[in-house]
Amino acid sequence: MSFMEESISSLHEKIKNKEVKVSEITESAYQRIQEVDDSINAFLTLDESNAMSKASELDEKVAENGDQPLFGIPAGIKDNIMTAGLKTTCASQLLDDFDPIHNATVMERLNEQNIITVGKLNMDEFAMGSSNENSGYHVTKNPWNTDYVPGGSSGGSAAAVAAGQVPFTLGSDTGGSIRQPASFCGVVGLKPTYGRVSRYGLVAFASSLDQIGPITRTVEDNAYVLQQIAGHDDRDSTSVDVSVPNYLSAMEGNINGLRIAVPKEFLEEGVDAGVKEQIQTAIKTLEGLGAEVNEVSLPNSQYAVAAYYILASSEASANLARFDGIRYGVRKDGDDLIDVYKNTRSEGFGEEVKRRIMLGTFALSTGYYDAYYKKAQKVRTLIREDFNQVLHSYDVILGPTAPTTAFKIGDNINDPLTMYTNDILTIPVNLAGNPALSVPCGFSNGLPVGMQLIGKPFEERILYRVAHAYEQATEHTKERPAL
Amino acid sequence: MAKITKEEVEHVADLARLKFSEEEKEMFTEQMGKIITYAERLNDLNTEDVEPTTHVMNVHNVLRADEERPSVSREEALKNAPASKDGQVEVPSVLD
Numbered sequence: 001m002s003f004m005e006e007s008i009s010s011l012h013e014k015i016k017n018k019e020v021k022v023s024e025i026t027e028s029a030y031q032r033i034q035e036v037d038d039s040i041n042a043f044l045t046l047d048e049s050n051a052m053s054k055a056s057e058l059d060e061k062v063a064e065n066g067d068q069p070l071f072g073i074p075a076g077i078k079d080n081i082m083t084a085g086l087k088t089t090c091a092s093q094l095l096d097d098f099d100p101i102h103n104a105t106v107m108e109r110l111n112e113q114n115i116i117t118v119g120k121l122n123m124d125e126f127a128m129g130s131s132n133e134n135s136g137y138h139v140t141k142n143p144w145n146t147d148y149v150p151g152g153s154s155g156g157s158a159a160a161v162a163a164g165q166v167p168f169t170l171g172s173d174t175g176g177s178i179r180q181p182a183s184f185c186g187v188v189g190l191k192p193t194y195g196r197v198s199r200y201g202l203v204a205f206a207s208s209l210d211q212i213g214p215i216t217r218t219v220e221d222n223a224y225v226l227q228q229i230a231g232h233d234d235r236d237s238t239s240v241d242v243s244v245p246n247y248l249s250a251m252e253g254n255i256n257g258l259r260i261a262v263p264k265e266f267l268e269e270g271v272d273a274g275v276k277e278q279i280q281t282a283i284k285t286l287e288g289l290g291a292e293v294n295e296v297s298l299p300n301s302q303y304a305v306a307a308y309y310i311l312a313s314s315e316a317s318a319n320l321a322r323f324d325g326i327r328y329g330v331r332k333d334g335d336d337l338i339d340v341y342k343n344t345r346s347e348g349f350g351e352e353v354k355r356r357i358m359l360g361t362f363a364l365s366t367g368y369y370d371a372y373y374k375k376a377q378k379v380r381t382l383i384r385e386d387f388n389q390v391l392h393s394y395d396v397i398l399g400p401t402a403p404t405t406a407f408k409i410g411d412n413i414n415d416p417l418t419m420y421t422n423d424i425l426t427i428p429v430n431l432a433g434n435p436a437l438s439v440p441c442g443f444s445n446g447l448p449v450g451m452q453l454i455g456k457p458f459e460e461r462i463l464y465r466v467a468h469a470y471e472q473a474t475e476h477t478k479e480r481p482a483l
Numbered sequence: 484m485a486k487i488t489k490e491e492v493e494h495v496a497d498l499a500r501l502k503f504s505e506e507e508k509e510m511f512t513e514q515m516g517k518i519i520t521y522a523e524r525l526n527d528l529n530t531e532d533v534e535p536t537t538h539v540m541n542v543h544n545v546l547r548a549d550e551e552r553p554s555v556s557r558e559e560a561l562k563n564a565p566a567s568k569d570g571q572v573e574v575p576s577v578l579d
Contacts, residue, residue: 309521317499
């Protein structure tokens, strides 16, 4: 049996007790990657020789550092998170040769914990997309059925965990980019509260929405990773100085008497019958565990996709202005400096990235700023107030993570608006800033369905408690794709 | 349908430092029109007395001590530059 089928705590015990070497575990990860990555294409870059030599070094340090919970655990990192000395492309041809000189704060923290970085994972270019079809390199496939997308933009991160290539990965979530692929691939994905995890070293897409978070096979594994990456960072002025609680203690509590709100808008038209059915079954399971479930309303959530595409694209148009082929990136020659910028950007960016830059530039341009950008910011306030109001009386909001299961590769790629509306249930949470978790809750037509749990800011623990109680009462996170 | 003209697409492309073929311009004119029309549903909401959200967490004026600290070396700063010369980034001449 591959070590990659084991939980982080089980691997940790074995490493600490010297039952198994870090180099054996690392080898096992690469072996699994070799077996299945031809079918799913989750990775963009593998770093085998460095990872193996790090593993041998760690084998000598077990006595000294073996108590660290992530010591020697292999991980894959989304390719928009800076890894010093390991190419970071954001799945863009424009950054094809980009070799970061810094580590992201999350990488510094994980490296201090002595994790093994096995490689960098595919994504939609600059995290813009919901299917991984916008990667500038290749399309990652869903491990449950390789004709289907893994979701996006952290599709590689979700697929790698589902396929048992690594026990955990990091993704980033701007409008659902951790939760939707976690849902499509049948794994656990957390978008932390905005400000909980430092964004330093995460290549910025929409700075007021982006958060890094863990993707794992179990709820407990997820808490192990968040524990290490959460916390204030001087280098990210939007990270919040709130103490980091013990997330693992959340696994101990029960959910008797817990108040769960189900927004009626989250089970309305547009949500597949098969998805609805699994969510309704999950609600019954949670009621059986003692939770009180009531229907509520988030009346403004129907406006979230429209507000999001204005705000996120506007921020992206500003953030991506730096990619001009001068200080980094693949430069394309031109007649003069402006022409160099234009050629570099036009040849380096893919179509979706250009579409968002265009939309954002339009929304911020003279004459349209108040009508679109400022209007969307005001609607964002209304959406936040909806969440605050419901969470004043409830502990958790529950619904599907995505309105459908994974769709077929090629099905939505020519219709941007349909693709955008696939994020209708995840986007409101980014606009509000709250934490949200996707946990597997069954299958519809052979593809995984994800249940989304949304909590109060900095209350990731309640999400873990509910998800863990649910996971223990069901078998869903034990299911594995046949690859 | 919001009226996005091809001329507007050309103007926005210039602001965004992007170049498009005729075919792409037509595609973006149509698609941006559709997306903007979709976004106009925001006008169904009365937001007259609503404050805009610029930032979701209550964090203001984050400052640090104005102290000297190590920075990036010249070599590192130039490591990813597509062209450099004499320890500086090389670009096409800006002035004739």
